Amino acid sequence: MKTSLRLTAMMALVWGIGWFPSSAPAQIISVSVGNDVPVKDQIGRVLPGVNNFSNSSSLVEIRQTTPLGVIIAPDPDTGAGHPANPLMANSYIGKDAIFPGFFSETFTNRLCPTNLYFARVFDNPQADKAIYYADTAPFEGTSNDVANIIVTFGAWKLRSTGEPDIDSDGDGIPDEMENNITGTSPNDPDHDGDGFSDLFEVLFSDYLNPTEADARLELAIHAPAELSGDPHTVSWDTIAVPNMTYRLEFTDELDFENPYIEEIWSGTATETHLVVDVEDWVTNSLHKGFFRVVVPYDVP
Structure with a gap:
């Protein structure tokens, strides 16, 4: 996981024939935290999210680490963050973003440059209903001349355990996704026995049904x-x-x-x-x- 900084040039505007002293303080600007790689779910689909529709968009949290830079897993039952990782902002996939899978959260009160922070994304608009979550690496607050902080999320983990999920039948869909989302069997790569793998039918579920047999390909x-x-x-x-x-x-x-x-x-x-x-x-x-x-x- 990498965190990078993008620099935005600052421009001073002089009205009329004004002047300003060379010792003038730097202009204070807001800072935005966002991603430049779309967030995808466990099987490669871009996470849902639309600007101004937080209730149907995957939840993103910006939190502070402990003073030593430690990120603590969310509560296994509620998904709530640990008090030692205080919440800085609730955001969501799609916030102030043009393309699917992205978000941008703006802080008019800048994040303190001496503190460490991280972003956490859930696979659901509500943390207590999420199956999975993923965190970024810790990143620093920035000085006044930096306008954007770019973050990248790590691997998905189970909210219930804080550990990665497993794929018992090797069909490309993790077990808890099959148990709780797709309705397929975690022990059978072709749940409905129609010759199409569960993953294929889930990916194309607009046309195929992973839990009821579709017509086979017969030569x-x-x-x-x-x-x-x-x-x-x-x-x-x-x-x-x-x-x-x-x-x-x-x-x-x-x-x-x-x-x-x-x-x-x-x-x-x-x-x-x-x-x-x-x-x-x-x-x-x-x-x-x-x-x-x-x-x-x-x-x-």
Whole structure:
């Protein structure tokens, strides 16, 4: 975790033909604390937050460390900060920010340059309802010529324990998120058994349901008896996610430990039924084996 400072040039304004002595004190300006890397949840989604809508935006707190720079975990039951880490300001993701995942909290009464502070973010608008929280490293208050303090949040921790969560089934979704948020099983990477991982269905939950089986990807192979006949094709009904990329692969044997896989085709589907012509591949190969379709994806 790193904390950096951005310098803002100060400009003195002279009215008319005025003058000012060289010993004039520096102008006192406010200071803003914010982030330059969007805050994302445990599975890579940007945290919700909209300016002027704190009730629906993830909570951010600015707190002071102990005199020795110690950050104490929030209360495991209520999420409240420890009295030794006094609250400087309540903020939220989206505060005075243009893009999702950011915040900026302005202090007109500057943070004392001899004290240490930190920011804490929760995955919920209310600390007592949050599952996770994350802290920044301690940062110093600044002198009058610094206008911005940039902070970066560390790894998510469980509010209930102050420790990182685990992922028992290895599906990319931590256990407590599955237990309390997604409704999927922390011990089964495909809760509804439809062939799509829980993570994939949660990420695209606008189109898929991670707790109820969606239609499987089933391949249909058209192989005419004679090569001079109709083209050899492989087809399947695409899933409901628009503009999803697919990759068609071939393997000559189902050796899952040491698979030899060739990529035959890849592309983005624009229709509900996708047909891939594999004539050139079939006529130039003596392979017999198995086709499969893969859906490579990124966080939406």
